[in-house]
Amino acid sequence: xxxxxxxxxxxxxxxxxxxxxxxxxxxxxxxxxxxxxxxxxxxxxxxxxxxxxxxxxxxxxxxxxxxxxxxxxxxxxxxxxxxxxxxxxxxxxxxxxxxxxxxxxxxxxxxxxxxxxxxxxxxxxxxxxxxxxxxxxxxxxxxxxxxxxxxxxxxxxxxxxxxxxxxxxxxxxxxxxxxxxxxxxxxxxxxxxxxxxxxxxxxxxxxxxxxxxxxxxxxxxxxxxxxxxxxxxxxxxxxxxxxxxxxxxxxxxxxxxxxxxxxxxxxxxxxxxxxxxxxxxxxxxxxxxxxxxxxxxxxxxxxxxxxxxxxxxxxxxxxxxxxxxxxxxxxx
Amino acid sequence: xxxxxxxxxxxxxxxxxxxxxxxxxxxxxxxxxxxxxxxxxxxxxxxxxxxxxxxxxxxxxxxxxxxxxxxxxxxxxxxxxxxxxxxxxxxxxxxxxxxxxxxxxxxxxxxxxxxxxxxxxxxxxxxxxxxxxxxxxxxxxxxxxxxxxxxxxxxxxxxxxxxxxxxxxxxxxxxxxxxxxxxxxxxxxxxxxxxxxxxxxxxxxxxxxxxxxxxxxxxxxxxxxxxxxxxxxxxxxxxxxxxxxxxxxxxxxxxxxxxxxxxxxxxxxxxxxxxxxxxxxxxxxxxxxxxxxxxxxxxxxxxxxxxxxxxxxxxxxxxxxxxxxxxxxxxxxxxx
Numbered sequence: 001x002x003x004x005x006x007x008x009x010x011x012x013x014x015x016x017x018x019x020x021x022x023x024x025x026x027x028x029x030x031x032x033x034x035x036x037x038x039x040x041x042x043x044x045x046x047x048x049x050x051x052x053x054x055x056x057x058x059x060x061x062x063x064x065x066x067x068x069x070x071x072x073x074x075x076x077x078x079x080x081x082x083x084x085x086x087x088x089x090x091x092x093x094x095x096x097x098x099x100x101x102x103x104x105x106x107x108x109x110x111x112x113x114x115x116x117x118x119x120x121x122x123x124x125x126x127x128x129x130x131x132x133x134x135x136x137x138x139x140x141x142x143x144x145x146x147x148x149x150x151x152x153x154x155x156x157x158x159x160x161x162x163x164x165x166x167x168x169x170x171x172x173x174x175x176x177x178x179x180x181x182x183x184x185x186x187x188x189x190x191x192x193x194x195x196x197x198x199x200x201x202x203x204x205x206x207x208x209x210x211x212x213x214x215x216x217x218x219x220x221x222x223x224x225x226x227x228x229x230x231x232x233x234x235x236x237x238x239x240x241x242x243x244x245x246x247x248x249x250x251x252x253x254x255x256x257x258x259x260x261x262x263x264x265x266x267x268x269x270x271x272x273x274x275x276x277x278x279x280x281x282x283x284x285x286x287x288x289x290x291x292x293x294x295x296x297x298x299x300x301x302x303x304x305x306x307x308x309x310x311x312x313x314x315x316x317x318x319x320x321x322x323x324x325x326x327x328x329x330x331x332x
Numbered sequence: 333x334x335x336x337x338x339x340x341x342x343x344x345x346x347x348x349x350x351x352x353x354x355x356x357x358x359x360x361x362x363x364x365x366x367x368x369x370x371x372x373x374x375x376x377x378x379x380x381x382x383x384x385x386x387x388x389x390x391x392x393x394x395x396x397x398x399x400x401x402x403x404x405x406x407x408x409x410x411x412x413x414x415x416x417x418x419x420x421x422x423x424x425x426x427x428x429x430x431x432x433x434x435x436x437x438x439x440x441x442x443x444x445x446x447x448x449x450x451x452x453x454x455x456x457x458x459x460x461x462x463x464x465x466x467x468x469x470x471x472x473x474x475x476x477x478x479x480x481x482x483x484x485x486x487x488x489x490x491x492x493x494x495x496x497x498x499x500x501x502x503x504x505x506x507x508x509x510x511x512x513x514x515x516x517x518x519x520x521x522x523x524x525x526x527x528x529x530x531x532x533x534x535x536x537x538x539x540x541x542x543x544x545x546x547x548x549x550x551x552x553x554x555x556x557x558x559x560x561x562x563x564x565x566x567x568x569x570x571x572x573x574x575x576x577x578x579x580x581x582x583x584x585x586x587x588x589x590x591x592x593x594x595x596x597x598x599x600x601x602x603x604x605x606x607x608x609x610x611x612x613x614x615x616x617x618x619x620x621x622x623x624x625x626x627x628x629x630x631x632x633x634x635x636x637x638x639x640x641x642x643x644x645x646x647x648x649x650x651x652x653x654x655x656x657x658x659x660x661x662x663x664x665x666x667x668x
Contacts, residue, residue, distance in 0.1 A: 026511060162603055162644055273509070295514070
């Protein structure tokens with residue numbers, strides 16, 4: 001078990017390093033190829049050449065790309081000092097650098113926005129797991145019934161609807177049309193009910209999309225498992241149906257669902273870009289979208305790092321849960 | 333197999349009566365049996381939902397190809413402004429339901445007054461083009477690398493598999509947005525909208541190939557150990573012969589299934605990119621972009637949001653229905 005975890009952890013760290021190098025590559029090499037100078041971008045449109053050179057020296061943008069990647073890594077753990085002649089700025093660890101546009105430090109931006117995205121992802125995940133898995137199991141048990149067909153039609157429609165459409169529709173109906181909800185984001189620290197009101201529509205629309213996917217997967221997996229020999233054995237030895245389904249069948253059904261949950265949750269925590277844009281939630285996704293439009297590399301790097309970290313941590317948790325659910329994994 | 337075959341029954345295994353009628357139709361055919369394509373087509377024909385989806389897909393393709401003619405037929409084009417139809421105070425269309433009228437079937441856009449019907453018709457071109465071609469890119473890369481990994485094994489397999497795992501673990505949407513937005517506006521002699529389309533097709537296809545690659549690799553791994561491959565090898569067949577004549581025909585079914593399932597996802601990704609403002613640039617019409625400009629008018633002009641949304645929904649649903657049907661039809665274990 002321990003060896004298994006160490007192996008997973010090692011793979012995760014390698015993955016993280018690869019991702020950072022790739023992001024650096026995308027945002028340093030491609031603009032170079034397209035003839036855009038990041039130092040000039042930092043200074044602004046009407047910059048004099050001396051100021052551009054000073055920025056290039058201070059931020060180390062003239063260094064070879066490997067030196068820049070190394071400095072970036074070092075900054076995260078040990079802090080970083082930017083210096084050009086007499087102009088010195090110290091950035092304490094964890095240092096993710098400064099925004100090319102607003103010249104703010106990146107780390108506070110990330111810590112400000114992370115809770116918004118985390119709240120969105122976790123709240124929606126609870127909803128979609130509850131409703132998606134329940135709908136899928138019921139459909140599998142009552143295969144071919146009116147409920148099954150109805151649920152599967154709704155699920156198919158659900159996976160075909162883009163979130164930025166259902167989101168706008170829900171805003172138009174519940175917030176503007178009926179006036180039930182004031183869909184304005186309020187931080188949790190300001191007011192709990194305000195926060196709840198601002199998050200309820202994003203949660204439901206996001207959960208609807210994922211519940212549809214999970215219901216389809218759950219139904220398919222459950223149907224396959226109900227045909228297995230060990231289920232027949234369980235029934236044959238006289239176990240009551242709730243025990244057969246709840247204990248024997250559910251355990252195997254959960255395996256693919258957990259895999260999906262790990263990937264989906266990780267990706268969402270790293271930035272639910274579409275949901276946050278639709279509902280104007282000030283989370284990581286919105287920050288990274290603005291940064292991409294402004295070619296603001298340090299923010300993109302920061303968010304990408306958090307996203308990848310979230311994906312990796314979520315997958316790691318799933319791997320641990322696997323070992324709990326499926327004894328074969330522990331022995332492997 | 334040109335002779336009319338028996339009517340298919342609910343049971344996949346032919347009954348004795350059917351076999352008799354087959355034998356009557358011609359001994360050779362009875363021995364030949366039905367090809368996989370034939371069986372799949374007969375199953376698909378009985379699947380009403382999948383057929384409906386398929387027909388809608390065909391209609392959409394025709395609409396996309398004939399977009400200029402269709403817009404001309406209703407006397408509209410996607411670029412002309414009709415400011416006279418816009419309420420100067422709220423900059424929303426005059427009249428109810430977003431200005432729907434005999435002239436403007438789906439109404440007009442807020443502010444500019446461009447015809448929504450013509451823009452929807454033209455927008456289908458972007459959606460379908462990117463959806464199809466990015467799937468083609470993914471299938472080509474995925475099939476080639478998947479077969480290489482599965483067939484040669486060893487370090488080739490290890491390298492390709494690691495790359496696939498890595499790409500699947502990437503935060504995909506983020507990378508697609510990032511890549512699309514840093515690409516230059518002119519390349520390979522293309523300019524304007526063509527560059528955006530080209531870049532989107534390449535990038536979406538690039539992030540899609542591991543899904544195909546994994547399936548093809550797995551299939552190749554299991555197929556290459558089969559007796560018939562061994563038989564071919566013992567008869568002196570070369571690697572290339574085995575690859576193209578023995579393996580590839582057996583990979584066609586899973587590749588078709590994954591391609592049809594991938595197209596709707598790609599259409600959604602394209603719409604998302606355009607929605608986020610990194611897809612095709614105005615004035616080229618695309619559904620995602622229309623939804624993004626509808627954000628500001630969801631309360632005052634809801635029809636402007638509903639129409640492109642429903643267009644995306646119908647398209648993706650039709651592809652999903654058709655894809656599900658194709659999957660069931662090509663499934664050798666399927667009972668239908």
